[in-house]
Every structure is written in C-alpha cells, then in structure tokens.
Amino acid sequence: MRWKAIRNFSQNLFEFPRTFKRSLIRHDKPVSDRARSQIMFNNFFLHILSTRIHRYSLKSTYTFGLGVMAASSFIILLVTGILLMIYYKPSVDLAYDSIKDIHYVVPGGRFIRNIHRWATNIMIVSVFLHMARVFYTAAYKRWRAFNWVLGIILLVLTLLLSFTGYLLPWDQLAYWAVTIATNIAASANEFTDALNITAYFNPGRFMKILLLGSEEIGQDALLRFYWLHCIILPLALVMVLGAHIWRVRKDGGLARPDHISDEDLKGTPKDPLSDKVFTHAPQKTYNLMCLVKGKTPIVGRGPEQTVSSWPHMMIRIVAVFMLTLALTCLYAYMIDAPLKEMANPSVPENPAKAPWYFLGLQELVSYSAFMGGMGIPGLALLGLVLIPYLDREEQEIGRWFDNKQGSRVTKNSFIYAVTVVVGMLVFTVSLGWLRNWFPQIPQLFIIFFNPGTVLVVFFVAWSFYCMVRYNSTRMAAIALFTCFLVAFVILTYFGTYHRGPNWDFYWLKSQWPVH
Amino acid sequence: MTTPQEGCACPLTNQAYKKISRRDFLGLAAMWSCVAAWILAALGLGKFPKPALLPDVSRVFKIGRPEDFPVGTVKIIEDKKVMVQRDEGGFSAISLICTHLGCIVSKTEKGFACPCHGSKFDEKGNVVGGPAPKALNWLEISQLPNGKLAVNAGKSVPVGTKLAA
Structure with a gap:
C-alpha cells in the first residue's frame, strides 16, 4: 500500500506533458464546430473576437483588411519601441548620441529603428484609409455611432504618438518641427493678441508651459514628450483600441447589408451546414455564448451565412499582419530613417518640415497659425465626431458609396474639391494674400479670412447644396467628408513636394537654392 | 394632516x-x-504637471558698455536671438524670434525674413508679408548702475522705443 503514492507520482510525472497541455488548452482539437468556437471563446486574447463570422465580413474588397493592418502596425511599433527604449536615453546631452549608437553600434539597431519609423507611416495611412472605408460604407450608422467616436479618438492618439516621437532623436529636424508644433499649440495667443486680451487671459502660454515644462524646448520638454510617447499615449491607445474592437463584436460584427445576395458572397469561404435546413430548433446557438446586436440566426435553419472564425478569420488576420510586417521590413531594409545634425536652438532648419502627414497642416499654418493649427483641424475633428449624430438616415449599410447616387456625389465632390483646392493654391502662390496687398490689415481679419477658411466655406457650401439637392443628410456628409479628404491629400502633397526654403513654391526639389 | x-x-x-x-x-x-x-x-x-518654477535661465542679459556700440552699430547676438543696434536716437534691441511660430529670422537687405513659413519684416520689424501676426518684439534695454547695458528678453516694448544715449 505504501507504494501507491510513489506510483501515482511517477505516473503523473510521465503524464505531465499531456496534463499540462490539457490544463493550458481546455478543448479538443479544432475538428468540430464546437471546438473551433471554444478556441475563440475560451482564450482570453481571442475572445475579443467572435466565435463565428459572417461571410460578408470576410470579403477582402469590402474591408481591404485596413483595420487589421492599423492594429498590426501598432503591435509592430510596440515591440520595436520597447526594444529601442533599452538604448535610448531621454536627456538633451545624450539623446542624439544614443540614437547614433542605435544606428551604428547596436546589433540590428538600425533595422529596428527603421522598422519603428516606417511602421508609423503604415499605421497612419491605414488608420486614415480605415476611417474612409467605414465612412463610405456607412458603417457608423445605427448602433455604431459611439464606436465611430472611439475611432476618431484613436486617430488623434495615433497622430499624437507620431508627433511626440518626432522630438526624441533631438536632431535639427526634430527640434524645429517641434518648435513649430508647440507654437501651434500656443497659437491661441494669436487670437487673444488680436483682441488685445493676452495680458489677462493667455491659454496659449498655458498650453505651451504644460507641454514643454518651460518656455523653451529643453530637458523638461524632452522628458515630457518621452513620458507621453512611451507611457501615457500607448496606454490610452491600447485601452481605446480594446474598447473599439470589443464594440465591433458586441455590435454583431462588421456592418453588413440587410439583403445579401450570393453574388455578394462570391469568393468567401462557405460552411457546408449553411445550406441545410434544420427541422428542429437547434440545441445550442452561438449567440447564447455572447449576446450581440443584429439579427440572430433564425430557429429552424442553419447558421446563416456564417463560418467559424477559427480558422477562416484568423488566417486572414495573420495574413494581413504578415503582409504589414513584410512591408515594414522591406522598407526598413531599403531606406534609413532620417537623422539630421544635432539640435541647434540658434539655427533653424530651412525649410523646417514636420513629418509628411503633418505637412498639409503646415501649409494651412503658413496662412494663419491659429486657424491652420487649431481652428480648422479642431473644426474638422468636431465635424467627424458629429457625423453619426447629425446623419441618422435609415439606409442600406455595408456597401461602398451606398448606391449609384452615393458614388455620383462622391465623384462630383471629388472633382469639386480638386478644382477648389488647386485653384486656391494657384491663386495664393501666384498672387499672395491680403498681407501682401495691404500690409496694415488687422490680424483678426486674416485669422478669419485666409485661404484655409475660404476652403472650409467652399466645402460647407457644397455640402449644404448636396443636402438640399438630394434631400439627404447622408449625401451632405459624403460631400463634406470627400472634400476634406481631398484637401488633406492635396495640401499634404503640396507641402511635401512644392514647398522649399522660406516656404516658397518650387516645382522640384532640385530647384531649391543652395545655401 | x-x-x-x-x-x-x-x-x-x-x-x-x-x-x-x-x-x-x-x-x-x-x-x-x-x-x-x-x-x-x-x-x-x-x-501636478504645471511647472511651478520654470527652469529657464534669466531672460535679462548684459550686452556690454555703451562705448562698445558706436552710432551705426548693428550687432546680432546669436545665442540670445537678439539684434542690438545704435543710431542717433539711441540703443534698441529687436528679438529675432518670429512671431508666427518661433523660428529664428535672418537679417536681409530690406529687413528680416523667416525661413519656416516665409514671413517678412521691414527694418523696424513690422510685418510686410507672410503669416506672422504681429511685428517682431522690441525688447526693453536699460543701463545698469555699473554703466553696462542690459536687455530684458522677457519684456517687450512698443516698436521704435529706444534708450537715449
């Protein structure tokens, strides 16, 4: 009898691999629908995704995987960022040299920093495109309004992360781009100055002091930006991103049309059970595992046009992740992240350009610091947040540009916006603006009447025209959104390629004067 | 009830x-x-994050004795981002920090120009073009008891103010 414990012990020891695996993964191999659901449902990390997914959501021409791409690039940024933190020193004297060390000394450091830099670009592009996808497929409608707001918060966090990271290398480009940007944050005083109340009420200076911890960019500013870039903003982004994905799942998956034809589902995987008509009520439903909005499977029929998320969705998510990773690696292998000379507070970079995705804003800022840096972007963000609350028309969702009318309005708005923006740029570049003609003009007049605000007025007028003409708030939203998107792209292109030293116009970079 | x-x-x-x-x-x-x-x-x-004490160095700095600035002198003090000049009217100091978004303007034949967004100023620092909202700051210049001149970069004075020699 006394050998029993020993026998048990040795038996347990031999069975350890099996029992350990059993304690780790508490379901069978994914050979049955039940086990495939359990993989998703019982796994802490996967349960933010649904156990079954509608075939329409797997259509690559519907989503283009943009949301997954944005999240993938964020994961790549997290990993490479954490690695860079090992060597980076957030000190005015050491920061620049530590970046040089990462580039030239640390094994693989150059590659990791390049990946970190280029994944930012992919994240920003995919976040913008994802937003455009959600907008043009009317996926912000019905009960999804607040998730659209969360998406806008994520867009802002993405841009802030990129901006705070820009200062860290402490090179000339970083220093002067951030000088400009923090003065934009302080540009409320352009407005208070114009009203002559700065001495009593100075929100601009308050913003600047809060951001820099000082009047000038120095050690305190570097530490604050480091703190924002490495702790506060990533933490906020992870939390909001979690809520964003969770809500997609609780809202019953991606938005999809009410009436889906077989033609729509061409090329998506199909569950053999979906054709089967059950004569008895199902013993168990997948929706009971988690109550979500939307139509539930009708009792007495097979699970309509859904397939298990494992493997159909997971394999697509992994594929998009690998594509993103491959793109960043390729980019990082070919092109080095920029690094100029060490920051020199007495000699500005000329031209001092922010990263390319801020150059549209910089173009606006070159008309008026307050309107271009705070007024118009603030207005645009407010407009974006309000879209789902001001446009509540009942309509078919989940189709690109809704229908024929939607695509026509998009196309017309595109042509209209290109004409207006290009016209305005040609006008300002060749003729100048009020200050060039009337040097004594009050600043308040320029704040409210500059090329940027004129564009906004043109866009709002067009949007209003579309609202009246088509008697639809959705068409007005499409018109306005398209205009702002086009303006953003054209201004960004213009700021990147056609602005040179002194922010003068040049056709080509090769025409810049040598200095 | x-x-x-x-x-x-x-x-x-x-x-x-x-x-x-x-x-x-x-x-x-x-x-x-x-x-x-x-x-x-x-x-x-x-x-908590609002700094109670700013770490910046004093905004007041000495620039030398009045004799160091004979009539007609124009001197740019690069690290202080200030241009000091002396004419018949007296001494004056103009800040070289652009009033648009804080870049450093450079001296040109006709005045000043900012490299960042193309603001242009005349000799007195008044805006003649570009996005700058107001003239370059003229800074307070004073004579200390020991006779040296000092510029206070934290205090701006109306355009054209000069310290009589």
Whole structure:
C-alpha cells in the first residue's frame, strides 16, 4: 500500500506533458464546430473576437483588411519601441548620441529603428484609409455611432504618438518641427493678441508651459514628450483600441447589408451546414455564448451565412499582419530613417518640415497659425465626431458609396474639391494674400479670412447644396467628408513636394537654392 | 394632516412623502461623495504637471558698455536671438524670434525674413508679408548702475522705443 503514492507520482510525472497541455488548452482539437468556437471563446486574447463570422465580413474588397493592418502596425511599433527604449536615453546631452549608437553600434539597431519609423507611416495611412472605408460604407450608422467616436479618438492618439516621437532623436529636424508644433499649440495667443486680451487671459502660454515644462524646448520638454510617447499615449491607445474592437463584436460584427445576395458572397469561404435546413430548433446557438446586436440566426435553419472564425478569420488576420510586417521590413531594409545634425536652438532648419502627414497642416499654418493649427483641424475633428449624430438616415449599410447616387456625389465632390483646392493654391502662390496687398490689415481679419477658411466655406457650401439637392443628410456628409479628404491629400502633397526654403513654391526639389 | 414623520411610520399609505428611503439616500450620498472626492483628486493631480518654477535661465542679459556700440552699430547676438543696434536716437534691441511660430529670422537687405513659413519684416520689424501676426518684439534695454547695458528678453516694448544715449 505504501507504494501507491510513489506510483501515482511517477505516473503523473510521465503524464505531465499531456496534463499540462490539457490544463493550458481546455478543448479538443479544432475538428468540430464546437471546438473551433471554444478556441475563440475560451482564450482570453481571442475572445475579443467572435466565435463565428459572417461571410460578408470576410470579403477582402469590402474591408481591404485596413483595420487589421492599423492594429498590426501598432503591435509592430510596440515591440520595436520597447526594444529601442533599452538604448535610448531621454536627456538633451545624450539623446542624439544614443540614437547614433542605435544606428551604428547596436546589433540590428538600425533595422529596428527603421522598422519603428516606417511602421508609423503604415499605421497612419491605414488608420486614415480605415476611417474612409467605414465612412463610405456607412458603417457608423445605427448602433455604431459611439464606436465611430472611439475611432476618431484613436486617430488623434495615433497622430499624437507620431508627433511626440518626432522630438526624441533631438536632431535639427526634430527640434524645429517641434518648435513649430508647440507654437501651434500656443497659437491661441494669436487670437487673444488680436483682441488685445493676452495680458489677462493667455491659454496659449498655458498650453505651451504644460507641454514643454518651460518656455523653451529643453530637458523638461524632452522628458515630457518621452513620458507621453512611451507611457501615457500607448496606454490610452491600447485601452481605446480594446474598447473599439470589443464594440465591433458586441455590435454583431462588421456592418453588413440587410439583403445579401450570393453574388455578394462570391469568393468567401462557405460552411457546408449553411445550406441545410434544420427541422428542429437547434440545441445550442452561438449567440447564447455572447449576446450581440443584429439579427440572430433564425430557429429552424442553419447558421446563416456564417463560418467559424477559427480558422477562416484568423488566417486572414495573420495574413494581413504578415503582409504589414513584410512591408515594414522591406522598407526598413531599403531606406534609413532620417537623422539630421544635432539640435541647434540658434539655427533653424530651412525649410523646417514636420513629418509628411503633418505637412498639409503646415501649409494651412503658413496662412494663419491659429486657424491652420487649431481652428480648422479642431473644426474638422468636431465635424467627424458629429457625423453619426447629425446623419441618422435609415439606409442600406455595408456597401461602398451606398448606391449609384452615393458614388455620383462622391465623384462630383471629388472633382469639386480638386478644382477648389488647386485653384486656391494657384491663386495664393501666384498672387499672395491680403498681407501682401495691404500690409496694415488687422490680424483678426486674416485669422478669419485666409485661404484655409475660404476652403472650409467652399466645402460647407457644397455640402449644404448636396443636402438640399438630394434631400439627404447622408449625401451632405459624403460631400463634406470627400472634400476634406481631398484637401488633406492635396495640401499634404503640396507641402511635401512644392514647398522649399522660406516656404516658397518650387516645382522640384532640385530647384531649391543652395545655401 | 399627515406629516412626513408619520409617513415614515406607515410607508404604504404615505407614498407621496416618501420620495426616497433613508437607506437609498445614505447610499447615494456615499456614492456621490466618492465621485466628488475622485473628481477633486483628479483636478489636484492635473495641477501636478504645471511647472511651478520654470527652469529657464534669466531672460535679462548684459550686452556690454555703451562705448562698445558706436552710432551705426548693428550687432546680432546669436545665442540670445537678439539684434542690438545704435543710431542717433539711441540703443534698441529687436528679438529675432518670429512671431508666427518661433523660428529664428535672418537679417536681409530690406529687413528680416523667416525661413519656416516665409514671413517678412521691414527694418523696424513690422510685418510686410507672410503669416506672422504681429511685428517682431522690441525688447526693453536699460543701463545698469555699473554703466553696462542690459536687455530684458522677457519684456517687450512698443516698436521704435529706444534708450537715449
């Protein structure tokens, strides 16, 4: 009898691999629908995704995987960022040299920093495109309004992360781009100055002091930006991103049309059970595992046009992740992240350009610091947040540009916006603006009447025209959104390629004067 | 006439007086006092990042004796981002920090130009083009008891103000 414990012990020891695996993964191999659901449902990390997914959501021409791409690039940024933190020193004297060390000394450091830099670009592009996808497929409608707001918060966090990271290398480009940007944050005083109340009420200076911890960019500013870039903003982004994905799942998956034809589902995987008509009520439903909005499977029929998320969705998510990773690696292998000379507070970079995705804003800022840096972007963000609350028309969702009318309005708005923006740029570049003609003009007049605000007025007028003409708030939203998107792209292109030293116009970079 | 006190004794017949039970009232009061405490604590924490003391060096700096600046002198002090000049009217100091977004303007034949967004200023620092909202700051210049001249970069004076020699 006394050998029993020993026998048990040795038996347990031999069975350890099996029992350990059993304690780790508490379901069978994914050979049955039940086990495939359990993989998703019982796994802490996967349960933010649904156990079954509608075939329409797997259509690559519907989503283009943009949301997954944005999240993938964020994961790549997290990993490479954490690695860079090992060597980076957030000190005015050491920061620049530590970046040089990462580039030239640390094994693989150059590659990791390049990946970190280029994944930012992919994240920003995919976040913008994802937003455009959600907008043009009317996926912000019905009960999804607040998730659209969360998406806008994520867009802002993405841009802030990129901006705070820009200062860290402490090179000339970083220093002067951030000088400009923090003065934009302080540009409320352009407005208070114009009203002559700065001495009593100075929100601009308050913003600047809060951001820099000082009047000038120095050690305190570097530490604050480091703190924002490495702790506060990533933490906020992870939390909001979690809520964003969770809500997609609780809202019953991606938005999809009410009436889906077989033609729509061409090329998506199909569950053999979906054709089967059950004569008895199902013993168990997948929706009971988690109550979500939307139509539930009708009792007495097979699970309509859904397939298990494992493997159909997971394999697509992994594929998009690998594509993103491959793109960043390729980019990082070919092109080095920029690094100029060490920051020199007495000699500005000329031209001092922010990263390319801020150059549209910089173009606006070159008309008026307050309107271009705070007024118009603030207005645009407010407009974006309000879209789902001001446009509540009942309509078919989940189709690109809704229908024929939607695509026509998009196309017309595109042509209209290109004409207006290009016209305005040609006008300002060749003729100048009020200050060039009337040097004594009050600043308040320029704040409210500059090329940027004129564009906004043109866009709002067009949007209003579309609202009246088509008697639809959705068409007005499409018109306005398209205009702002086009303006953003054209201004960004213009700021990147056609602005040179002194922010003068040049056709080509090769025409810049040598200095 | 019934009073609220009587109402408490027989709650079933005096619903009108009994809008909220004592238990609910105390519970809600406790909850909202916690919320108030959290909000006040958050506001207090929010004050934490606002620097009480700015780490910057003094904005007042000496530039030398009046004799060092004969009439007609124009001297740019690069690290202080200031241009000091002397003419018949006296001494004056113009800040070289662009009033648009804080880049450093450079001296040109006709005045000053900013490299960042193309603001242009005349010799006195008045805006003649570009996005700058106002003239370059003229800074207070004073003579210390020991005879040296000092510029206060933290204090701007009206355009054209000069310290008589």
